[in-house]
Amino acid sequence: MLHLRIISPAGSTPDVLAALRADPGVTHLSLLPGAALAPEGDLIHADVAREAANTVLAELERLGLARSGAITLEPIETVLSAAAERADEAAPGEPTDAVVWExxxxxxxxxxxxxxxxxxxxxxxxxxxxxxxxxxxxxxxxxxxxxxxxxxxxxxxxxxxxxxxxxxxxxxxxxxxxxxxxxxxxxxxxxxxxxxxxxxxxxxxxxxxxxxxxxxxxxxxxxxxxxxxxxxxxxxxxxxxxxxxxxxxxxxxxxxxxxxxxxxxxxxxxxxxxxxxxxxxxxxxxxxxxxxxxxxxxxxxxxxxxxxxxxxxxx
Structure with missing residues (x-):
């Protein structure tokens, strides 16, 4: 899986959370309101199945976070979580075949x-x-x-x-x-x-x-x-x-x-x-x-x- 860290302007946070919740390949979603200082905004953490990453990133970029906030993606070596397993099962395709373009x-x-x-x-x-x-x-x-x-x-x-x-x-x-x-x-x-x-x-x-x-x-x-x-x-x-x-x-x-x-x-x-x-x-x-x-x-x-x-x- 991949770890997703997002800095979202306060006004965009509801749309960002809705987009993340709508994707079955996203799990471990957390929100720290007002925690980001530069740029200012809310800090959002989530884990996303590798197969679903392209869709999630495209939606976040459509919301303008690459311009008004920040999107950070990094691989996770080990995950012990039933929720992560469900997200991986729900995501389309195989993790080893997925090409995360970004x-x-x-x-x-x-x-x-x-x-x-x-x-x-x-x-x-x-x-x-x-x-x-x-x-x-x-x-x-x-x-x-x-x-x-x-x-x-x-x-x-x-x-x-x-x-x-x-x-x-x-x-x-x-x-x-x-x-x-x-x-x-x-x-x-x-x-x-x-x-x-x-x-x-x-x-x-x-x-x-x-x-x-x-x-x-x-x-x-x-x-x-x-x-x-x-x-x-x-x-x-x-x-x-x-x-x-x-x-x-x-x-x-x-x-x-x-x-x-x-x-x-x-x-x-x-x-x-x-x-x-x-x-x-x-x-x-x-x-x-x-x-x-x-x-x-x-x-x-x-x-x-x-x-x-x-x-x-x-x-």
Missing amino acids: ELLARTHEESTLSASFLAFLTIACLLAAVGVATDSSVTIVGAMVVGPEFGPLAAFAVGVVRRDRALVWRSALALLAGFPVAMAITLAATLCWEQFGWITLTGFETAQNVDFIYQVGPFSLVVAVLAGAAGMLALCTAKSAALVGVFISVTTVPAAGFAVVASTIGEWHAALMSIGQLALNLAGIVVAGVVVLYLGPQEGDARWRLSRLLHRGR
């Missing part, structure tokens, strides 16, 4: 912004990838995969496409289109410096065997990207952080960028272009898979939503 937007918003921290993580990941290529170390390549923050804007891009949110799509695209060139440019400067010290040589690059999978584009490159994108979006929707880590390790986006930089500095243009192709293929596959997963999820009111509700109540 929650998903909040998760992807921060990660989709071109910020100093995003650039720092992406640059560090590209540098690690370059070191992995230079030392023929698959372990370092895996480390670069984990550090890379690129799945955030990719997921946000997919959410923006499904929600027809142009601002989110543009912000996510900007983070990727500006972030990768900046990170690769810094990695290029570092690689040229390492070559001056003799740490990276053409001979060492040609004899590397553990990292050549990065630029070898094949049918399974797209398969892995699509599967990783689908798993990542499902992990975001269900807050499964462990699955997200698996997604980071499975795709070669950042390693491909680092490999392209190293290959270009020593004149291996074919390998560099193949790495760029690998990068583009993975980015596209992840976004497409994320969009498909969101579209295939049960939407409120459609046949899949009603079937899920019937199966849930049948059990």
